[in-house]
Amino acid sequence: MSSPHLWLRHETRSTERRAPLVPHDAARLVADGVRVTVEESPQRVFGIEAYRTGGCEVAPAGSWVDAPDDAYVLGIKELPDAPTELRHTHIFFGHAYKGQEGAGALLRRFTAGGGTLLDLEYLTVDGRRVIAFxxxxxxxxxxxxxxxxxxxxxxxxxxxxxxxxxxxxxxxxxxxxxxxxxxxxxxxxxxxxxxxxxxxxxxxxxxxxxxxxxxxxxxxxxxxxxxxxxxxxxxxxxxxxxxxxxxxxxxxxxxxxxxxxxxxxxxxxxxxxxxxxxxxxxxxxxxxxxxxxxxxxxxLPREASVAFSADLVPLVPSLAGRRGPWAAAAAAYRDAQTVRTA
Missing domain, CATH: 3.40.50.720 (NAD(P)-binding Rossmann-like Domain)
Structure with a gap:
């Protein structure tokens, strides 16, 4: 099975400076054969050159909308309002499964585009979260x-x-x-x-x-x-x-x-x-x-990012096959869509 292509997007919220994947962990993944694309971001606590030095590809902020279909778009907080149809597999905190404000609109965007949300909150083993801030x-x-x-x-x-x-x-x-x-x-x-x-x-x-x-x-x-x-x-x-x-x-x-x-x-x-x-x-x-x-x-963007990234990296090899915690996240998404369309 081929390695996944991770696409680290720029966060549009002005106060969000964290990164779910930090430069030294991105370099480890690249060395293991994972393709990593990192969008430029003026606010991320880690500069783009640190990612480039580690072998990551660099892309303009917001260019994930044109990323290859098989790219996994990785972020932390909410997506921008456009596009209205989401065709990629997105990995971030969606806050969309418990009736939160805007939840229905977000899930409809995934339905319209044929994409998938692998919500970081629902990466679990035996019901317990394996990664969190x-x-x-x-x-x-x-x-x-x-x-x-x-x-x-x-x-x-x-x-x-x-x-x-x-x-x-x-x-x-x-x-x-x-x-x-x-x-x-x-x-x-x-x-x-x-x-x-x-x-x-x-x-x-x-x-x-x-x-x-x-x-x-x-x-x-x-x-x-x-x-x-x-x-x-x-x-x-x-x-x-x-x-x-x-x-x-x-x-x-x-x-x-x-x-x-x-x-x-x-x-x-x-x-x-x-x-x-x-x-x-x-x-x-x-x-x-x-x-x-x-x-x-x-x-505390630096401390929080380093800890989160260290927990994320061991999960990447099982991402493409949706094994382990990724299977739980995929099931949570399917359940949420079933409830919304019932």
């Missing part, structure tokens, strides 16, 4: 939560981990009560690491702790970090009636950011927040802010 999403989300709780959260910009850590230390989080829900997952572990480093008084809950929710215990923490990705209905962590309750809770860092899904566990917020205004005030007396930035790891 989760650790850094949790780390950044918790860090921003600390800054917001101390009134130090400003418009975001990409940075190195040392800079973010210094900002959090200067905020003075010693003694802040914080709760991470979903503490045993990738995002939860990242959040715990950030909050331990910040000096918070920390609790971590996971599945067993949320079977019967103790809402009062949640409200007794100044900061809640939600790292739970829910695929089935369950009780919300922060309900509309909690806004008027006597509570210590002042900030929710919604790392999962499933805001337009019916499974939103923080339904007091129903839309993402931006890099310009990363927190949204959802209650005034007492105050409650929600952080719901949907590309948190891009705040």
């Amino acid at each position: 989760g650790y850094w999403a949790g780390y950044v989300g918790a860090s921003l939560g600390v800054l917001a709780a101390r009134g130090r959260l400003e418009p975001l910009h990409p940075m190195e981990k040392a800079e973010l850590d210094a900002l959090v230390r200067s905020a003075g989080a010693d003694g802040m009560s914080a709760l991470v829900i979903g503490a045993q997952g990738r995002s939860g572990i990242g959040a715990l690491d950030a909050l331990v480093a910040a000096g918070t008084v920390l609790d971590g809950w996971d599945r067993e702790d949320t079977r019967e929710l103790d809402h009062q215990a949640i409200l007794e923490h100044e900061l809640l970090v939600n790292c739970v990705l829910s695929t089935t209905p369950q009780e919300a962590f922060v309900r509309p009636e909690d806004l008027d309750a006597d509570r210590a809770l002042r900030v929710v860092a919604d790392v999962t950011c499933d805001v337009t899904s019916e499974h939103n566990l923080v339904p007091v917020n129903t839309s993402i927040t931006s890099w310009e205004e990363p927190a949204r005030r959802v209650a005034d007396t007492p105050a409650l802010d929600v952080i719901a930035v949907d590309n948190l790891p891009s705040l």
